[in-house]
């Protein structure tokens with residue numbers, strides 16, 4: 433439970449998925465309202481912050497946008513460790529990226545925070561004429577694995593706002609009741625271990 437006064441939650445959010453699926457584009461759309469047709473591939477990872485208000489609760493997302501290229505795979509645990517939420521992205525025009533998304537989900541199930549809010553995102557829905565992964569396939573996989581599922585387009589902004597707001601709502605719901613009322617200072621010492629960081 434979160435206290436009735438105004439509350440602030442800081443939550444680490446990691447974005448994973450194959451290269452070129454649109455991870456950076458989705459985050460840029462959400463944080464800056466921008467989209468680039470020629471978005472450069474991420475090297476290592478990029479960091480962004482954005483605040484979302486859910487009723488009287490403010491969620492500050494610390495977003496780690498990871499690099500999808502295989503050579504950066506070994507860095508990923510550094511970014512999903514301690515995360516409150518994860519977005520796993522695939523490109524609806526690329527079946528290989530869907531297979532890769534499943535691998536990420538398996539990895540998170542094995543090594544991620546057990547309370548991780550995980551969302552499967554099918555991006556580039558504006559390219560439906562080139563679709564290789566059917567909606568039902570994505571939905572079915574998400575259902576079987578207890579994940580939320582969103583179809584988005586970073587290009588047109590379809591569902592991007594809803595995606596991050598839904599994650600914020602879920603994060604607010606799973607904030608452990610023991611953390612309600614804790615002071616930021618107290619939590620800072622344990623920040624490495626904690627999934628959330630609250631002020632009340």
Ligand SMILES: Nc1nc2c(ncn2[C@@H]2O[C@H](COP(=O)(O)OP(=O)(O)OP(=O)(O)O)[C@@H](O)[C@H]2O)c(=O)[nH]1
Nearest residue numbers: 451452453454455456457469474500556585586587
């Ligand atoms: N049509 C369309 N193109 C998109 C969309 N999202 C991203 N793109 C394009 O796809 C390409 C790759 O996008 P990025 O955002 O760099 O993908 P990424 O997953 O961050 O890639 P890595 O950094 O290599 O892991 C870019 O040319 C984007 O413009 C979308 O929703 N629709």
